Amino acid sequence: MCKPGVSDGNGAIPESTTNGFNSFGQDDHGRSYPDSGTNVYCRPQASLSPSPMSLIPSSQPFPGSYNFQFEFGKQPKDTKSTAWTFSDMTNKLYAQKDAMCPVRFRIDCDGVANGLYIRALPIYSRPEHVQDVVKRCPNHIQAPESANIPHREHFIWCENQGARYVTDSSTGRCAVIAPYDAPPAGTSWVTYLFSFKCLNSCVGGPNRREMSIIYTLENSNQEVLGRLSIDLRICACPGERPEIRRR
Amino acid sequence: MCKPGVSDGNGAIPESTTNGFNSFGQDDHGRSYPDSGTNVYCRPQASLSPSPMSLIPSSQPFPGSYNFQFEFGKQPKDTKSTAWTFSDMTNKLYAQKDAMCPVRFRIDCDGVANGLYIRALPIYSRPEHVQDVVKRCPNHIQAPESANIPHREHFIWCENQGARYVTDSSTGRCAVIAPYDAPPAGTSWVTYLFSFKCLNSCVGGPNRREMSIIYTLENSNQEVLGRLSIDLRICACPGERPEIRRR
DNA sequence: GCACAAGTGC
């Protein structure tokens, strides 16, 4: 079994968990809601006293000793109606809501990687919103097809066996953790299927705020061994790059 | 005290209640939800077997023996940014969400009208949707300013003293009932303030479906003594008639 | 895949 040392990639103390941060939302659920005032859908205001950087999850990528890497599986079609597309140029994933997006990970490992995990955590990438917890909008949480699903409030779902949905009790951040499986014979890449359960535009949820996914490679003590960050846009037409849209 | 006889205006048996109808929604809440399929915001389908007319609330106006009538108070401003405007031409109220709309009612009554009530019930006016219960969208129900408000699921609110929010136990229809007060000295019109707590476009709620308000004059036995119907459109810019909108 | 609808930022 291979086990390189824990590193943190920021030259600081290794995080014993990815959850060492706080969120400052508009309400108990850290969400922005429509019409806090009369008839105005408003975005959450930046908190008056900005939260210390340490309270915000790090999105600083670092391969770490395991040389943690990702790539995307082949996209279904290359037309404008594709369910998802990843731009290497911008490091941004465009996907429809609920589309299964195959993300492959690999690590440098001579033997069997045991007790390793992939954590997927969504964040708002803009500093004004990064302190807010990414949650689904009430409309989608309450939708019948999410009824009785325990993780229905989670924005990122992972279809892999063994995926575990966690909500940090102090911050309210929702993440999904899947065991890092051994790659199939003949490759070092392991595929994970992620889907995203709100649109970027969902009122009462993401509410048009730009997002990123933070993928961390962790050991069973939740020590971060490597980190990746991917920008994310969930929309009806991921095949249409925003700049191409006709006026 | 004046008390003309109960009439029904349809030449049929008087309704002993406005609630003698059923709703056939998409789910337990009679609502349309986003993405019943993958990534498609869909409207509710018309039920395969159309509901009998008797199960749908009547919106047939009739003044009745009391000569039940309405008019609108003076609108705040006549600019495009008005909070509400009523078109006599089309019998349609255009209003912003949460805007207080003053509706005046009058009845022919020589003495003191006692034990009379005004009921306001919202319906979807198109036959495809009339069987669905009008409720607020989950986003607005869950919004912090609606927390702890018992009638937060109601689409129509009435600000008058004595307003009572009722939900029919068999149909799930939500209505608000206010006592018919004596008009102030010098007029026969009594003013009621109504507000509408979702946009016409609210996903998971009205979801772009056209609506009407049914106002009924009732006695304390919920017998209908008169009925009025007003078409309704709740939107961000009620001052802009839909036809005027620039392309 | 286009044209429309309609809430939002500014």
Add this chain to the structure above:
DNA sequence: GCACTTGTGC
């Protein structure tokens, strides 16, 4: 009050 954004119907 305009222009833009972006989900939706067709």
